[in-house]
Amino acid sequence: MTPTAANGATAAVMTSVRPWRATVLTIFPDMFPGPLGQSLAGKALDAGLWSLDTVDLRDFALDRHRSVDDAPFGGGVGMVIRPDIADAALAAIDERPGPTVYLSPRGRVLDQARVRMLAEGPGVKLLCGRFEGLDQRVIEARALEEISIGDFVLSGGEPAAIALIDACVRLLPGVIGDAGALDEDSFALGLDAGLLEYPHYTRPAVWQGRAVPDVLLSGHHEKIRLWRRQQAERVTEERRPDLWRRYMAGRN
Numbered sequence: 436m437t438p439t440a441a442n443g444a445t446a447a448v449m450t451s452v453r454p455w456r457a458t459v460l461t462i463f464p465d466m467f468p469g470p471l472g473q474s475l476a477g478k479a480l481d482a483g484l485w486s487l488d489t490v491d492l493r494d495f496a497l498d499r500h501r502s503v504d505d506a507p508f509g510g511g512v513g514m515v516i517r518p519d520i521a522d523a524a525l526a527a528i529d530e531r532p533g534p535t536v537y538l539s540p541r542g543r544v545l546d547q548a549r550v551r552m553l554a555e556g557p558g559v560k561l562l563c564g565r566f567e568g569l570d571q572r573v574i575e576a577r578a579l580e581e582i583s584i585g586d587f588v589l590s591g592g593e594p595a596a597i598a599l600i601d602a603c604v605r606l607l608p609g610v611i612g613d614a615g616a617l618d619e620d621s622f623a624l625g626l627d628a629g630l631l632e633y634p635h636y637t638r639p640a641v642w643q644g645r646a647v648p649d650v651l652l653s654g655h656h657e658k659i660r661l662w663r664r665q666q667a668e669r670v671t672e673e674r675r676p677d678l679w680r681r682y683m684a685g686r687n
């Protein structure tokens with residue numbers, strides 16, 4: 436299904452705006468769409484709210500073995516992606532919209548501010564790291580933006596690309612209904628306000644001898660709001676001193 440004026444949510448986006456476009460350069464194109472073909476992102480993909488294309492780095496190899504890597508100058512473990520092959524692949528997607536991101540454990544750690552900016556743009560081109568990394572010269576020559584998704588070791592950039600795309604897609608107009616986007620709490624609390632979330636409860640009211648906090652059953656909406664804020668602050672101070680410091684500084 437493509438966006439049509441028949442759908443009120445997409446009608447506003449129709450005029451001149453092309454769907455947000457993700458282009459992924461990878462030696463494992465079969466990893467895509469993967470989880471992005473399911474749930475929220477998958478429905479939005481089917482609805483034409485965004486598009487996903489993969490480009491196989493091996494298609495730009497120069498030998499019959501389709502090798503894209505070589506041994507590191509100066510010695511050491513592992514292999515390095517060749518600059519000439521990465522550059523040829525990047526040249527082939529030059530006309531596609533958005534900045535070119537190289538997913539690498541050496542990158543700046545992705546945050547919601549960068550996700551918001553990428554989602555507001557026309558799309559993104561993602562080069563997935565593999566082996567020990569990519570020749571530094573192509574990173575410089577193409578001014579690639581290096582992004583990591585956190586301080587843990589993946590086997591390659593593909594799962595990081597999937598996480599980045601998922602984070603962007605859920606922000607695209609029409610992907611989340613008004614219910615989620617306009618929910619007051621998601622602005623007042625939660626990551627947007629710089630706090631971790633308060634704890635959630637649903638039925639049954641007592642489960643395995645554990646009762647839901649009384650205040651949530653009280654019907655006092657002001658008390659509930661205050662309790663949730665207290666809980667959000669307590670858990671943030673406890674688990675994320677970095678977020679807590681920023682939150683407290685921002686209250687001045």
Ligand code: 9D3
Pocket residue numbers: 538539540563564565566567568582583584585586587588589590591592593595
């Ligand atoms: C000798 C050190 N290398 C292996 C432990 C460094 C290394 C190279 C390549 C470690 C991981 C990888 C593959 N990772 C990614 O391509 C990657 C990644 C990550 O590992 N963590 C967080 N974000 C990202 S984005 C791409």
